[in-house]
Amino acid sequence: SPQNIDVLIIGAGAAGLMCAANAAARGRNVVVVDHANKVGKKILMSGGGRCNFTNMEVLPKHYLSANPHFFKSALARFTQWDFIALVLKHGVAYHEKKLGQLFCDNKAQDILDLLLDECAEAGASIFTHCDIKTIEALSAEHAPARYKVATSLGDYLCESLVIATGGLSIPTMGATGFGYQVAEQFGLALKPRTAGLVPFTLSPTQLEQFKDCVGNAAEVTVTCGTQSFTENLLFTHRGLSGPAILQISSYWQPGQNLEINLLPQLDLVDYLTRQQQERPKVLLTTLMSELLTKSIAQSFCSFVTEIRPVNQYTPKEIQAIADLFHKWEIMPAGTEGYRTAEVTLGGVDVDGLSSKTMEAKNQPGLFFIGEVVDVTGHLGGFNFQWAWASGFAAAQFV
Ligand code: FAD
Structure with a gap:
């Protein structure tokens, strides 16, 4: 029989884990599922293994989007200083390399551990090896449940469904177009996708x-x-x-x-x-x-x-x-294309999302966060900062 939860997050990467920890900290019953054999693979390979987790200076000019105002709200509500505070709380050693870019002294695993500790502390559950079969919007009589998600680990009924499956870059690391398919299924527009930050x-x-x-x-x-x-x-x-x-x-x-x-x-x-x-x-x-x-x-x-x-x-x-x-x-x-690109430009059209909550305007309870959204940062820690900020924004409303 299906499991009733408050929040199901698909994708245990940077944005998904950030959202999970903060939603669970609000007392929400949160499950994160990922099809990969382990979580946060892109965090682990990022910044040459040292994860450039944010930047000392985060400005609108560091981002690309069809709407250059959309990302400002979330970035203002969870800043680089908020993430640095988390890094300090967890005792992660870091340094500024150049141009305000902050890297771990030791390894990117420190950032993944930070996120997993936050999730554990708040009580969010995380499952790997989970394939999503179908997503169904439920009629009002099932309230508060709004979505039924059939997975290889069983069915979930949830009030909020968060898509945090990232972009198309590095397919060998588990990247898929899944998030774009979900957007299309629910009538959200997409902006054309191309490889960014690429040779x-x-x-x-x-x-x-x-x-x-x-x-x-x-x-x-x-x-x-x-x-x-x-x-x-x-x-x-x-x-x-x-x-x-x-x-x-x-x-x-x-x-x-x-x-x-x-x-x-x-x-x-x-x-x-x-x-x-x-x-x-x-x-x-x-x-x-x-x-x-x-x-x-x-x-x-x-x-x-x-x-x-x-x-x-x-x-x-x-x-x-x-x-x-x-x-x-x-x-x-x-x-070189997605094989070596660091990011995917384009994605879920921000006109269809609330900049305050990251929720689809036409589909209550469905949220998109992180790289799947048409917001792309420059090289220098800006893509993770978007993942943290958009994940945090959604966490307040799921
Ligand atoms: P991801 O972190 O990619 O997480 C998505 C998750 O969803 C993955 O765990 C994936 O397995 C899962 N998933 C995908 N499809 C499905 C599906 N169908 N079903 C279930 N689960 C699914 N950015 C920086 O700011 N600083 C850096 O130093 C940096 N270095 C990088 C180095 C490399 C080589 C690459 C490729 C990227 C780098 N980036 C960096 C970019 C950064 O990694 C991404 O922008 C960021 O990880 C996006 O976060 P996300 O949570 O949206 O997606």
Whole structure:
């Protein structure tokens, strides 16, 4: 016979566990189910195993959504300081790496343990190896129960049903389109989904041009449309990666060019003009190898008609050399896709959800939280902060 509970949460990841702990702390009878063999796999693999769990500065500009106001309410009601307070409560050692990014000193497991301890303390139950078969909205006569969920572990009747099944990235870690199917079943709109925070691939010709640069990095400013990021770029054997590239990938559409400034901290015309006076006999490649790795300097110098001592270039030629390094235009062939993407852009259309409760406007008792929603953060701890904040918001109303 079906089990009667208050809240069923599908997905024991960042958002689901956060919601479970807080709903149970309100005295709600909460069950979390996950189809994977263990919970929180993405937390464990995040931040290179150290989990970049939040950021010192969380602003609207760090998020993408069809409605750039939707996420503000939840983020304001559960801030990075609230999560840091939890981290301190559990004695998890952490540090700021760069750009406000907070990481565990030891391992990501510390963050998962924190969530599981909070769930245990509040009395939320968690079950793995649970496949969802069907979801049915119940008629009013079953109140307070509103949903019947048939699972491989038995049937549940619940008042609130929370979908926290995440996005499509890294299918080998258990990612599925389940949350989007539930949204469609109940008539919620979806925004198109694509891989975000993902490396770019290059064409065979482009790869040949930059083959000597593989493994080399530079701090660059990469621009696509009106968006720019200054961070590291890494040449790989398949294309371009590194934080600057992952960030801009969330703003890139197929067919668009990237403009990359390989020396954003320097005015190269100015610099080379000064070198013409100070070190006139030094070869251009030698000078450029002082500013960038030797392989990057040589690969880009190969686009210069002739390598000469620096004093033998005209001002016009110096300008052209500077443009090569300051305004490198490249059109990626594509992205690596969900196989390596950190996030999924798009998802459940926020117009169909309450920004206060995360509940579907047309479907009382059905909630969507975390990455399944059309809210995507930049690299730097912003995706977890959204998972914590949206999970906490829903927890107050389930
Ligand atoms: P998830 O954490 O993905 O949890 C979803 C859960 O639902 C999973 O446990 C899954 O097994 C379960 N599930 C899925 N389908 C079903 C189904 N059909 N039935 C039952 N259960 C199901 N973000 C940061 O902020 N900082 C980082 O350092 C960072 N590093 C990352 C590194 C990598 C390699 C990746 C892939 C992502 C990283 N992210 C990072 C992004 C972050 O992990 C996600 O945005 C976040 O985990 C989303 O939380 P969620 O709870 O919505 O989904």
